[in-house]
Amino acid sequence: MSNEVNIRIFCYEAAEEMIARHFIEQITTDQTLGCHLIECNLYETFLGICSDMDILDTIPEMENTDGSVFLLDQLHSAISESEFIEKIQEKGSCKKGDVLLLTGVGDVFPFMRVHKMLEALQPYYSDIPILVMYPGAYDGNYMKLFDRLTPNPYYRAFNVI
Secondary structure (H helix, E strand, O other): OOOOOOEEEEEEOHHHHHHHHHHHHHHHHOOOOOOEEEEEEHHHHHHHHHHHOOOHHHHHHHHHHHOHHHHHHHHHHHOOHHHHHHHHHOOOOOOOOEEEEEEOHHHHOOOOOHHHHHHHHOOOOOOOOEEEEEEEEEOOOEEEEOOOOOOEEOOOOEEOO
C-alpha cells in the first residue's frame, strides 16, 4: 500500500446502530472469513480501564457532585490512549491474517475520540489492518461523529464503501 497505514472506516448512520451491531455479530462469528477478526469495543475497553482503576463506581457520584465537565476533565487526565492500547493488547497479539475491528466508537464518546485512538494505535498495529465501525461520516479528510459534531481532521484512513 505504498507505506500507507491500513486503516479502513466503515461509516453508517447512527440511527442504524442496531443494524450495525447485528452485522458485527454476524461477521465476528462467521467461520468462512479469510481473516481472523479481533473485535475491540472501545466503550467496553473504557469500562474495563475504569474498573481496573477502581473508579467505575465513583463516576456517577462525581458527575452529580462536580458536574459533567469536571468529570470529563478528570477522566481525560487519568485515562489516555496508552491505557486503551494496553487494554487492547491484553486481548492477545495480532498476527498476519488478523484484522483489528474497532467498535463502540459512538458509545465511548466523549471519553475517547477515535481519531486520537487511531493515531496512537498506528505504531503498535502497523502490520495489522484496522477496521473502524463509525457512526458518522468520513470524507477522506474529516471524521464527523454522528454526522453532527464538529469534524476532526484525519487523513490516514480510507472509506470501506
